[in-house]
Amino acid sequence: MSDFKNIDRLFQEKLKDYEVSPPNKVWSGIENNLTALPQKRRIPIWAKFASIAALLLLFISIGTIYLMPTNNFTENLFKLPLSAKATVKNITDTLKPFESATKQKVIANKVINLKEKQQNNIEKPIDNIIKVDENTSIADNTTTTKSLPKYLTESKNLPLPKKAKNKITKSDVDNSKFTVATIFAPIYMSSFGEGSGIDSQFKNNHSSGNSSYSYGVKVAYQLNKKFTLQSGVNLINLGITTNNVFITPGISAVGLSNISSSPNLGKSTKNYKDELNTTGSLNQVFGYVEIPVEVKYNVTNGKFGVNLVGGFSTLLLNRDEIFVETSDYTQSLGASNNLRSINFSGNFGVDIDYLIHKNLYLNVSPMFKVQTNTFSKNSGSLLPYYLGVYTGINYKF
Amino acid sequence: MGLNKLIKQCAKNDRRAQKEIYQLFGGKLFSICLKYSKNRHEAEDNFQDGFITIFNKIDQFSFKGSFEGWLKRVMINTILIKYRKKNVLNIITDEIPDEVVVDVEEDEFSLDFLLNLINELPERYRLVFNLYVLDGYSHREISEMLRIAEGTSKSNLARARGVLKQKIEEYQAGQQSI
Numbered sequence: 001m002s003d004f005k006n007i008d009r010l011f012q013e014k015l016k017d018y019e020v021s022p023p024n025k026v027w028s029g030i031e032n033n034l035t036a037l038p039q040k041r042r043i044p045i046w047a048k049f050a051s052i053a054a055l056l057l058l059f060i061s062i063g064t065i066y067l068m069p070t071n072n073f074t075e076n077l078f079k080l081p082l083s084a085k086a087t088v089k090n091i092t093d094t095l096k097p098f099e100s101a102t103k104q105k106v107i108a109n110k111v112i113n114l115k116e117k118q119q120n121n122i123e124k125p126i127d128n129i130i131k132v133d134e135n136t137s138i139a140d141n142t143t144t145t146k147s148l149p150k151y152l153t154e155s156k157n158l159p160l161p162k163k164a165k166n167k168i169t170k171s172d173v174d175n176s177k178f179t180v181a182t183i184f185a186p187i188y189m190s191s192f193g194e195g196s197g198i199d200s201q202f203k204n205n206h207s208s209g210n211s212s213y214s215y216g217v218k219v220a221y222q223l224n225k226k227f228t229l230q231s232g233v234n235l236i237n238l239g240i241t242t243n244n245v246f247i248t249p250g251i252s253a254v255g256l257s258n259i260s261s262s263p264n265l266g267k268s269t270k271n272y273k274d275e276l277n278t279t280g281s282l283n284q285v286f287g288y289v290e291i292p293v294e295v296k297y298n299v300t301n302g303k304f305g306v307n308l309v310g311g312f313s314t315l316l317l318n319r320d321e322i323f324v325e326t327s328d329y330t331q332s333l334g335a336s337n338n339l340r341s342i343n344f345s346g347n348f349g350v351d352i353d354y355l356i357h358k359n360l361y362l363n364v365s366p367m368f369k370v371q372t373n374t375f376s377k378n379s380g381s382l383l384p385y386y387l388g389v390y391t392g393i394n395y396k397f
Numbered sequence: 398m399g400l401n402k403l404i405k406q407c408a409k410n411d412r413r414a415q416k417e418i419y420q421l422f423g424g425k426l427f428s429i430c431l432k433y434s435k436n437r438h439e440a441e442d443n444f445q446d447g448f449i450t451i452f453n454k455i456d457q458f459s460f461k462g463s464f465e466g467w468l469k470r471v472m473i474n475t476i477l478i479k480y481r482k483k484n485v486l487n488i489i490t491d492e493i494p495d496e497v498v499v500d501v502e503e504d505e506f507s508l509d510f511l512l513n514l515i516n517e518l519p520e521r522y523r524l525v526f527n528l529y530v531l532d533g534y535s536h537r538e539i540s541e542m543l544r545i546a547e548g549t550s551k552s553n554l555a556r557a558r559g560v561l562k563q564k565i566e567e568y569q570a571g572q573q574s575i
Contacts, residue, residue, distance in 0.1 A: 007497045007558050007565075008530045014511050015432065015531055022427040022444055027419060029445045034415070034452055 048221075052229060055219060059233050059291050060314070176359060176396040179220040181232075185367075185388035187212045189238050192370075192383040202242045202282070207382070210239030210283070214290070214388055228296040228307075237287040237319065238386065245282050245324075280326030286339055287319030294347055307351040309365060317341045338376045345369040349390075359397065365390040401460060408456035415452055422465060423448075426472045433476045433527050435516055443479065447472040473532065477542055480520055497558040499565050506565070514564050521545075522557035529554050 189209030216234030223229055294311025317340070322333045349367035356362060370385040406414030427444050434440035451471050458467055515523055524543065528534040529550070536554075540547040 005499060005501050007499050007562055010499065010501060010506070011511055011515070011526075011530055011561075014506070014508050018428045018432075018508065018512075019424040020428050020431060021424045023441065026441055026445050026448075027416065030419070030448045030452075031412070033445070033449045034410070034412075 048223070052221070052231075055231060056291070056293065059231060062233065177222045179218075179222075179228075179230075179394050179396045181218040181220070181363070181392040181394040183214070183216050183218050183232065183234060183390050183392040185214045185234075185390040187214050187236065187238070187386050187388040189240065189384060189386040191240065191385060202245065205242050205244050207240055207242045209384070209386070210241060210285075212237040212239060214390075216290070218392060218394075220296070220394075226298050228298070230292070230294050230296055230309075230311075232292060234290040234292070235287065235318075236290050236315075237285065238384070239283060239285045240382075240384065241325075242282040242284070244279055246279055280324055282333075283323040283325050283330075284336060285319065285321045285323065286317060286336075288315035289318050290315050290345075292347060296351060303355050305351075305353045305355075305361075307353070309347065309349045309351050309367065311347050313345045313347055313369065315343050315345060315371070317343075340373055340376050343371060343373045345371045353394065359395055361394050361396075363390075363392050363394055365392075400464060404455060404458060404460075404464065407452060410452075418451075419448065422468050425465065426468060429469060429472055429532075430476065431512065432515055432531060433473065433524060435520070435523075443476045444472075446479070447475040450475045469532070473528070474542070477524065480524060481544060497555075497562050499562050500569075501565070505569075510568075514561055517564075518557055518560060521553050522560060525550055525553040526557040526561075 188211050191207065191209060214234050214236035216232055218230055218232035220228050220230035290313045292311055292313040294309050297308045297310075299306045299308060320335045320339050322336050324331045324333060347367055347369045349365055351363055351365040353361045353363035366387070366389050368385065368387055370383065372383075374384050375382065403414050403417055407418055426447065427440070430440040430444040430447065431437065434443050451468060454471060458464065515526065518526060521543075525539055528539045528542065529536065534542070536547045536550045539545075539550045543550070545553075
């Protein structure tokens with residue numbers, strides 16, 4: 001049967017349901033090409049959380065094992081005015097290389113304190129102290145360089161499942177998702193509410209915060225374009241001064257409810273027995289190992305980046321000391337017993353970074369941190385907070 | 398597994414899901430390649446490249462509209478991009494009427510014969526004929542896809558029809574003379 005047909009129709013009808021299965025070899029070609037491509041979404045969410053949890057665990061264990069105070073440390077330090085050199089040496093021996101780098105900075109700082117005290121109280125040859133200073137600074141240099149690689153290798157051996165670990169390393173070398181940074185921050189401390197951390201009898205005394213500093217390391221992981229998760233370990237020293245305290249020197253000091261012991265009072269009275277009934281201040285000094293967990297939100301990008309930061313910190317008490325201070329002398333009263341060994345702070349701030357080089361940038365981050373449950377009892381409505389300008393050198397890898 | 402879930406798995410580069418998509422739609426997409434390409438070898442090349450593009454872009458699929466339609470578009474675009482890279486000379490032709498008719502008998506031509514005719518068309522004619530006649534794109538769409546003028550698309554189509562008609566008639570004449 002012959003028929004005139006539109007040529008389009010002829011092809012359309014014949015090819016309408018045309019379907020041919022492709023040869024098998026083509027799939028293997030596709031498969032090979034797909035493996036060669038950079039994977040777009042490669043880290044499963046559980047692996048991210050697992051790695052974060054593992055990091056935190058690592059930091060907390062480092063913090064608790066190495067950085068928590070050994071009793072010798074504080075005791076030795078304030079067994080005045082014994083040979084300071086011997087004390088420092090003693091500590092260097094007992095501490096392991098990792099934390100000694102950080103602790104010795106604290107020691108060096110305290111040695112300077114000692115220096116001042118000694119000038120006030122007892123005439124002592126100064127070369128002794130200078131020797132100590134040299135000692136600490138040398139030790140400082142060597143241990144920092146040594147301990148850093150050790151720390152880095154540790155972080156590589158995270159207890160992640162093998163598969164997840166491989167994926168992370170592969171993709172993150174490409175995209176520079178991890179950042180490590182050194183952090184230094186001057187800290188200004190103050191507090192909301194009235195009261196004193198030392199005794200409820202000072203509730204109405206004016207108290208003020210002391211300026212100090214904090215330093216440590218930071219590790220950050222970029223979750224996506226906008227959000228970065230950061231953590232780290234910082235050492236921080238804080239102090240609150242309770243002013244206008246009436247001081248009567250004597251063998252038995254006034255029983256202050258939150259001070260556990262006053263070991264040196266009896267010995268040292270001769271230094272100030274000529275002073276009678278002066279007013280001074282009680283200086284409560286405490287230090288923490290701070291483990292922050294913060295989320296950074298990127299607002300603007302470019303050479304200058306602006307970010308908002310929010311999060312919280314776990315603070316582990318590692319220093320606790322109360323001093324009496326008058327215009328003439330400073331005397332340790334011992335440790336306070338109402339500081340909680342673990343407390344938390346809420347952190348807010350901004351973070352401005354400046355790119356120096358492809359993988360290297362500086363950042364300045366003014367942060368506001370409010371502490372919760374610092375004191376366990378007898379402190380009035382005192383709620384300490386501190387302001388710090390955290391500066392650091394960041395390396396992305 | 399539902400299709401949407403399968404697509405999401407593919408976006409995560411899950412090899413098993415990718416293979417399943419391949420098996421579900423491979424036949425339809427391969428036939429497109431056979432129609433748009435010069436020969437089977439080129440069709441296989443195009444098919445492989447098209448599927449790689451599909452899996453790389455599958456996370457861009459918005460779950461609006463037909464997934465199969467999306468697959469076809471990506472496949473066709475992959476092929477067109479390849480051919481667009483080659484410079485095809487613009488041939489200006491005389492106007493040929495839209496309606497091209499041939500005198501054929503029912504089931505006179507096998508599918509393979511017709512497919513072969515398409516394959517033998519010059520590159521541009523083949524693409525325009527496929528896009529307009531077999532896949533229902535308008536001349537405006539074709540002009541955008543191939544980066545040519547609408548008029549060029551129209552004249553290419555007319556030329557393609559002319560060539561096909563001529564070949565069919567030649568074939569018929571050959572059959573009769575035997």
